[in-house]
Amino acid sequence: MARPSLPFLLLSLAQAAVFAAVPPNIVAEGVPEVTPALTAELAPYLGLGGASFRGWHSVRREAIVTTRIGDASHLHAMAAPLAKRVPLTGGPEPVKGGQMQPGGSLLLYAADVGGNENYQLYLKDTADPKSVPARLTDGKSRNIDACWSRDGARIAFATNRRNGKDYDIVVKETRAPYAERVVHEGTSPSWGPVEWSPDGARLLLRQSLGQEETRLWTMDVATAQKTQLTPKTGRWYFTQAAFAEGGKAVYALSNFESDHLAPTRVDAATGALRKLAGGPEWDAEELAVSEDGARLVVAFNVEGFSELRCWDLADGRSLPAPKLKAGVLGSLAFRPGSHEVGFTLNTEDSASDAWSADLDSGAVTRWTNRTTKPKKEIPSPEPTVVRVRSFDGLSVPALVYLPDAKKFPGKRPVLMIFHGGPEGQSRPGYRGSFHFYLNELGVALVYPNVRGSTGYGRRYLAMDDGMKREDAVKDVAAVLDWVDRSDRLDGRRVASYGGSYGGFMSLACLMNYPDRFRCGVDNVGIANFATFLRDTSDYRRSARRLEYGDERKPEMKAFLDRISPANHADRIRSPLLIIQGRNDPRVPYTEAEQMRDAVKAKGGTVWYVMAKDEGHGFVKKTNADYQFAATILFLRAHLLGPGPVNEQK
Numbered sequence: 001m002a003r004p005s006l007p008f009l010l011l012s013l014a015q016a017a018v019f020a021a022v023p024p025n026i027v028a029e030g031v032p033e034v035t036p037a038l039t040a041e042l043a044p045y046l047g048l049g050g051a052s053f054r055g056w057h058s059v060r061r062e063a064i065v066t067t068r069i070g071d072a073s074h075l076h077a078m079a080a081p082l083a084k085r086v087p088l089t090g091g092p093e094p095v096k097g098g099q100m101q102p103g104g105s106l107l108l109y110a111a112d113v114g115g116n117e118n119y120q121l122y123l124k125d126t127a128d129p130k131s132v133p134a135r136l137t138d139g140k141s142r143n144i145d146a147c148w149s150r151d152g153a154r155i156a157f158a159t160n161r162r163n164g165k166d167y168d169i170v171v172k173e174t175r176a177p178y179a180e181r182v183v184h185e186g187t188s189p190s191w192g193p194v195e196w197s198p199d200g201a202r203l204l205l206r207q208s209l210g211q212e213e214t215r216l217w218t219m220d221v222a223t224a225q226k227t228q229l230t231p232k233t234g235r236w237y238f239t240q241a242a243f244a245e246g247g248k249a250v251y252a253l254s255n256f257e258s259d260h261l262a263p264t265r266v267d268a269a270t271g272a273l274r275k276l277a278g279g280p281e282w283d284a285e286e287l288a289v290s291e292d293g294a295r296l297v298v299a300f301n302v303e304g305f306s307e308l309r310c311w312d313l314a315d316g317r318s319l320p321a322p323k324l325k326a327g328v329l330g331s332l333a334f335r336p337g338s339h340e341v342g343f344t345l346n347t348e349d350s351a352s353d354a355w356s357a358d359l360d361s362g363a364v365t366r367w368t369n370r371t372t373k374p375k376k377e378i379p380s381p382e383p384t385v386v387r388v389r390s391f392d393g394l395s396v397p398a399l400v401y402l403p404d405a406k407k408f409p410g411k412r413p414v415l416m417i418f419h420g421g422p423e424g425q426s427r428p429g430y431r432g433s434f435h436f437y438l439n440e441l442g443v444a445l446v447y448p449n450v451r452g453s454t455g456y457g458r459r460y461l462a463m464d465d466g467m468k469r470e471d472a473v474k475d476v477a478a479v480l481d482w483v484d485r486s487d488r489l490d491g492r493r494v495a496s497y498g499g500s501y502g503g504f505m506s507l508a509c510l511m512n513y514p515d516r517f518r519c520g521v522d523n524v525g526i527a528n529f530a531t532f533l534r535d536t537s538d539y540r541r542s543a544r545r546l547e548y549g550d551e552r553k554p555e556m557k558a559f560l561d562r563i564s565p566a567n568h569a570d571r572i573r574s575p576l577l578i579i580q581g582r583n584d585p586r587v588p589y590t591e592a593e594q595m596r597d598a599v600k601a602k603g604g605t606v607w608y609v610m611a612k613d614e615g616h617g618f619v620k621k622t623n624a625d626y627q628f629a630a631t632i633l634f635l636r637a638h639l640l641g642p643g644p645v646n647e648q649k
Helices: 006-019 036-045 432-439 458-464 466-485 501-512 529-535 538-548 554-563 565-571 589-601 621-638 644-648
Strands: 026-029 052-056 063-069 072-078 085-087 095-100 106-111 120-125 143-148 154-159 168-173 180-184 190-196 202-208 214-220 225-228 238-244 249-254 262-267 273-275 284-289 295-302 305-312 317-319 328-334 340-347 350-358 364-366 384-389 395-401 412-418 444-448 489-499 519-523 576-581 606-611
Touching: 026 621, 036 432, 036 621, 052 095, 052 328, 063 085, 063 095, 063 350, 072 095, 095 143, 106 143, 120 143, 143 190, 154 190, 168 190, 168 202, 190 238, 202 238, 214 238, 238 262, 238 284, 249 284, 262 284, 284 328, 295 328, 305 328, 384 466, 395 466, 412 466, 412 501, 432 444, 432 621, 444 466, 458 466, 466 489, 466 501, 466 554, 489 501, 501 519, 501 565, 519 621, 529 538, 529 554, 529 589, 565 589, 576 589, 576 621, 589 606, 606 621
Parallel strands: 052 350, 412 444, 412 489, 489 519, 519 576, 576 606
Antiparallel strands: 026 606, 052 063, 052 340, 063 072, 072 085, 095 106, 106 120, 143 154, 154 168, 168 180, 190 202, 202 214, 214 225, 238 249, 249 262, 262 273, 284 295, 295 305, 305 317, 328 340, 340 350, 350 364, 384 395, 395 444
């Protein structure tokens, strides 16, 4: 074997010096030391980040992308494909989104502090690199759904500054002193602006009544008069809406009279609905309309993979779609004055990158090429999609990644990973640092998309609502049975892993199947539904009650208490790693503390990692790297090492 070069050794030692110690904002309990040797071992798998497409310059062919600067992600401008990335924002906190002013040089973006999700809106003049961003909001409240008027003179956004719970809609001038007007005072259901009409006279609004129902409205900005655009009867879901045809129509994704979200035309005058022909029988998930209103592009979710479809809106004709590499795409946006659409594409063998496709010529252009390159080739195995029959006959899909059989023969241990949401989906794409499990530990990755997941129709999405919550946990038993039957997987060595709602799923697996999981990881997960609903942020509570059930009702309270892992810590016999952000507005840190204390009180083994400057998941690189190292130590100790489950089975 070739001897490592001196520069590589020096780099490894430098990385070890940085990451061996516990980061200053991390509180760690029970976690062994992250040694320099482990840091050097993990180094090739850290920092495998890509770039995300965020939009276009409004005047010239220039892409706006997000890449990492130091610990945080920031906005950059790219004057040409694969050109140097020029930073537009900076600082210790990551930015959210980024929209260029139509016809101007102002950049609108949002940022929070420490992951608290109280997003503040900023304007920066990109024509002057030394300009100081102007904050448009109060520095305390949550401000979301910002959108430019077509002339670049006004911004509309939603804010909960009035009472911390309900969202009002504000229209704000984009020149100092930034005069503003509240055009809608919201009540409990969430309201937000979607888009301005081409003439700037109307706002398209979305009213959310939970995962089952949303409504579209138009508002006359001068008078603040609202008109409901979508049907007044029936519980239909509308999302990803945009004006088209000069403001005469709105195109949206909707399940109107269907189980799947499909591109739908809504007449802006009459509200008449018409579905577009030519889409597959899968959920559509993203939509974009060209500035001239002539082209529509829609991304469909076909068994987890993205499939692009295009339409000519002048005659409703389906157009040939550009050929893209298999993967998952998002952030669709047309370049002003063109039929070129930009997007982020994540594939199995590459981290996310910014791309574009010209719908007229079919040309596909890559704008970024891996913002960070691995120091050695990292194998990227393709997943297999398997389907298992659950207790009631439901077909439940799962993505399965297997280690190299030559390097790791025989039956392999399993890390079963649950997505959050629950309105989410585990999808194919680049595994990033998780390739370490496959390539270095020989651990297989299994991603179940249990009932309640998106991508499989509205009926499937609603199958775990309310009192049906446990049915999703029962789906896991069917996946475990499939693992037991596999000639490549070891059903005696299975660990659970999940974030957010997936954290609850991980805990529920340890609680309900204590003899089938050797250990588990709970990352910002729900431990007790009653306390979660009581303590989650005010602006989220009503929507969460629609999803999980209203804990104020005695029957529902009894049910939620029965399924909450923190109430049954005596049933969790496997070691547990808990990861939490102190500033989490979604799942409060008290859920993690409650779970830790409950398991320890019953004599269980708990490792605990809490970041004081993070929210719902670790996004700062130093913290994320430590979290990953701690997880590797945990799995080596409790999944790969000897454990009680082997002896029990």
